[in-house]
Amino acid sequence: MVGLWNVVHDCGHHSFSEYPLLDDAIGLILHSLVLTPYHSFKYSHRTHHANTSSLEKDENWVPKLKNDTWFVEIIANPIGNVMMLLFRLAFGYFGYFLFNLHGRIYKGLPSHYNPLGPIFNDSERGQVFLSDLGVVAALYGLDRIGTKTGFQWLLYVYGVPLVIMCAFFILFTYLNHNHPSVAHYDSREWDWLRGALATVDRDYGILSTIFHDEPNAHVVHHLFSNIPHYHIVEATQYIKPVLGDYYNFDDTSILKAVIRETKECLFIEEDSEKKGIYWFRK
C-alpha cells in the first residue's frame, strides 16, 4: 500500500505517464481506495513543493515557535515525547487530511475534504469535490464488502494494513522534513532552492525498494519533482557531487532517528544573529 501510494504521488506530479488524464484517473481510483482525496492532495502538495520549509506558506510539517506555543511544557518531556510520537503515527495521516494537522495555519476550515475550504482556489474546488465522491464511493464499496464478508474480516485485510500504511507515510514524510540540523525560513530569508535543500534523505534499508525510494531520495524529488520514482536514486547519485555539503543525508537508524527527532524537533526558535532563519530547539 505504501509503494502504491508513492506511485499515486507520481500521478499527482504527472510523472507517471505522458497523459495527464490517465495519471489523474489512476491517481483518483487508487487514492480513493485508501480514503485519500486525490486532487485535494495533488493541489496542496503542489503548494508544498513551491514553498518547502517556508513558515508562512508550506503545507506540511510546519513547526511551531517555542515562544508562541502553550503546550511546550506538556510535550517537552519523555512521556510527552512518546505520546506525541504515538499520536502522530496513529492519527497524523487522517488528522492532516481532515483538519490540516501539522500543516499550514489557515482561517476557516482547512480540510482536504472541504471543497470550499481555504486550501484551494476557485479553479480547484470542482476536482476536490470529485475526490470526495471517490472517497464516498470507496466507503460505499467497503460497506458492501463488509456486509457480505463480515466487518472483522475487512478489518484484518483492509483496516489494519491501512493504519500501518498511514503510520509509515507519516514516518517518512516527518523524517524527510524534520532534522535537528535543518533550518526553516520566514519570508525574509526563504527562497525556493533554500527550502528544497532543507530536506533530508534517510536510509530505510530493504524497505527503500518497497517504498519506491521516495523517502531515501527525497532531496532530488524536491529539486526535480517531475522525475518518476524509478529514476530518483540514479538522479541522486548525480546531484550529490554538485550539491556537496548542501546535500542532506542521515543514515542514523530509523528507530533511533524518529526518537531523536521527536525529542529535538518539537519547536523552533529564531537564529539569534540571522533574522528570518529558524532552528529546532529542545
Ligand SMILES: [Zn+2]
Ligand atoms: Zn512530491
